[in-house]
Amino acid sequence: MKRHSSSCLVALMALAFLVIITSSITSVQGREHHRHHKHKMDKKKNHRHHHHHHNNGGNCTIPGSDFAPDPLPGNASYPNPTASKTFDVLSFGAKGDGVSDDSKAFLAAWKAACKIPGATVEIPSEFNFLxxxxxxxxxxxxxxxxxxxxxxxxxxxxxxxxxxxxxxxxxxxxxxxxxxxxxxxxxxxxxxxxxxxxxxxxxxxxxxxxxxxxxxxxxxxxxxxxxxxxxxxxxxxxxxxxxxxxxxxxxxxxxxxxxxxxxxxxxxxxxxxxxxxxxxxxxxxGCGCSNVHVHHINCGPGHGISLGGLGKDKSVACVSNIVVENISLLNTLAGVRIKTWQGGMGSVKNVSFSNVQVTDVQVPVIIDQYYCDKNICKNQTMAVAISGVKYDGIVGTYTSQPVHLACSSAIPCTDVDLIDIQLKPSFRGFHQALCWNSYGKSQGPLFPSSIDSCLRRDGGYVKRIARSREHVCF
The missing domain is CATH 2.160.20.10 (Single-stranded right-handed beta-helix, Pectin lyase-like)
Known part of the structure; x- marks a missing residue:
């Protein structure tokens, strides 16, 4: 009985030893396989990264999408978007020599970047792209x-x-x-x-x-x-x-x-x-628009800062809440200007021009409701209504006329304020301010003195006429 028990014990110990050896071999093989697989994946990843920077040809499709890129010019290729979010146009076949047409490469880079959140289309320095x-x-x-x-x-x-x-x-x-x-x-x-x-x-x-x-x-x-x-x-x-x-x-x-x-x-x-x-x-x-804050502008030469032209071809213009401030204008045709076409509809209201420095500007302050870019334009009675315009702190020199407010004969400009206007001619001579059918108030200091008598004092009747033209903007 003892002899039989001893034989069984030896057999069990041998079997256990065999199981341990087999498990160890299997574990080692598994780890070796994992390392080999990881090495292969790293090589692929490095290859893709290398391909992205050196452009060795071939096209990529964005994983998880049905987007298939269009063919590219020459031997260009799409960079892999998973490797980088920067899409350099040179990688898409652009030459950058200022002579070759790089339009297709530009479009290809745009289309690829367009699909990636936070992507950048790059136009690199020291190249000229036609x-x-x-x-x-x-x-x-x-x-x-x-x-x-x-x-x-x-x-x-x-x-x-x-x-x-x-x-x-x-x-x-x-x-x-x-x-x-x-x-x-x-x-x-x-x-x-x-x-x-x-x-x-x-x-x-x-x-x-x-x-x-x-x-x-x-x-x-x-x-x-x-x-x-x-x-x-x-x-x-x-x-x-x-x-x-x-x-x-x-x-x-x-x-x-x-x-x-x-x-x-x-x-x-x-x-x-x-x-x-x-x-x-x-x-x-220079600028013209609605609902705008314009500030710290250095302009010139050119046409200056303009709102308009508005109301061309009897169109509707609805402009309001404009702030233009801290402006420097040099040798421009106009300073700060509102220009509208005859025959237009709508309104311009709540506009402020302040702290404007002008140097050798032809006409620093302008409202022109007779704007015309031709030699002759047909006179029309309809006009874009202008109200609530403030010119405050317009200082410097002019070459033609200090102030020019030419408002529509049918629809006057209302609530126009001229405050602290100090304008001197750049050359010898003196020119009067011109104001036509404009209503509001002025406040000193004012130079030339003709500005003080430029605006008409308004009763309620004129305002009602102007407001009746604003309904298309409501």
Missing amino acids: IKPITLQGPCMPDLVLQINGAVLAPPKVGSWPKSSLFQWINFKWIHNFTIRGSGVVDGQGSQWWSPSGSDQIYQIQKKFKHIPSWKPTALRFYSSFNVTVRDIKIINSPQCHLKFDSSGGIHVDNITVSSPETSPNTDGIHLQNTRDVEIQHSNI
């Missing part, structure tokens, strides 16, 4: 950034522009939560648009294609876009307007420089239409 008229369209994922550190160039020849693209050069459409920023320049290369030879080409294009508009392209235009920031960049030499916002809101323009030669017939640097909640600060620009 871009034909394009539309950068949303909606995109939030917090998209266009980082312009290099130069973006428009086609320099009028004849090379497509006949359907004379509204604008770079058009942003349906963009929300978007920022343009950087140390670079957006160059409209508009000199040929301003020259006599360029005008002849424009006329020939318009004669052949009657649907083409008579105006020249805007450099950067936003349509139906919200929560947009444009800051730090420089916009130069636009064929016409430099920066325009249509049907947009939540706009912040900060520390941009807008410039073109004195010989260019450009209008205001920034134009805003049917736009709300706008702040423009620390910039060299």
Whole structure:
């Protein structure tokens, strides 16, 4: 009995030892397999990262989506969005030599970045990218950034522009939560648009294609876009307007420089239409819009700071709550101005221009309800009603006339305040202020003294006439 028990015990011990050995071998193999698998995955990851930076070809599809990228020019490829949120246009086939057309590469980088939250389309420094008229369209994922550190160039020849693209050069459409920023320049290369030879080409294009508009392209235009920031960049030499916002809101323009030669017939640097909640600060620009705070502007040469023209082609203009302050104007055609077309409807009210320094400005203070960009415009009785306008602290020198308030004969301007206006001629001579059908009050100091008698004192009847024209804005 003992002998049998001892044999069983030895057998059990041997079996246990075998099980332990087998388990150890299996565990070691499992760990070795895991390390080998992890090594392979790391190599793939490193390869993808290497591929992103060195652009070795091939296309990627964003994981978890049905988005398949369009074919790219040449041997360009899409960077892997999981490796980086920066989409450099050079990685999409752009040349950046200022001669090759980089429009397709720009669009490809935009489309890829548009799908990624917080992505950046990068225009790198020390390169010049020639871009034909394009539309950068949303909606995109939030917090998209266009980082312009290099130069973006428009086609320099009028004849090379497509006949359907004379509204604008770079058009942003349906963009929300978007920022343009950087140390670079957006160059409209508009000199040929301003020259006599360029005008002849424009006329020939318009004669052949009657649907083409008579105006020249805007450099950067936003349509139906919200929560947009444009800051730090420089916009130069636009064929016409430099920066325009249509049907947009939540706009912040900060520390941009807008410039073109004195010989260019450009209008205001920034134009805003049917736009709300706008702040423009620390910039060299001109502007016209509604619901705006404009401050710390250094402007000139150019057309100055303008609201309008409003009411063109009998349209409705509804502008209110405008604050323009801390402005410096040098050698401009106008200082601070409101301009409307005859025949328009609606109202401009609650507008304040304050702390404005003018130097060699033709006419520093203007309300012009007879605005016309032609030699002759038809007289019309309807007008955009203007009320509640304050000019406070307009100081400096003028070259033509200190104050020009030309209000509609049918619908007078009301509640116009002239406070602390001190304007002297730049050269010898003296010019009277001109005021027509404008009502309000003046408060010293006032120079020239003719400003004191410029405004009519208003009874309730005139105000009722003006207010009867405002109903279309309610």
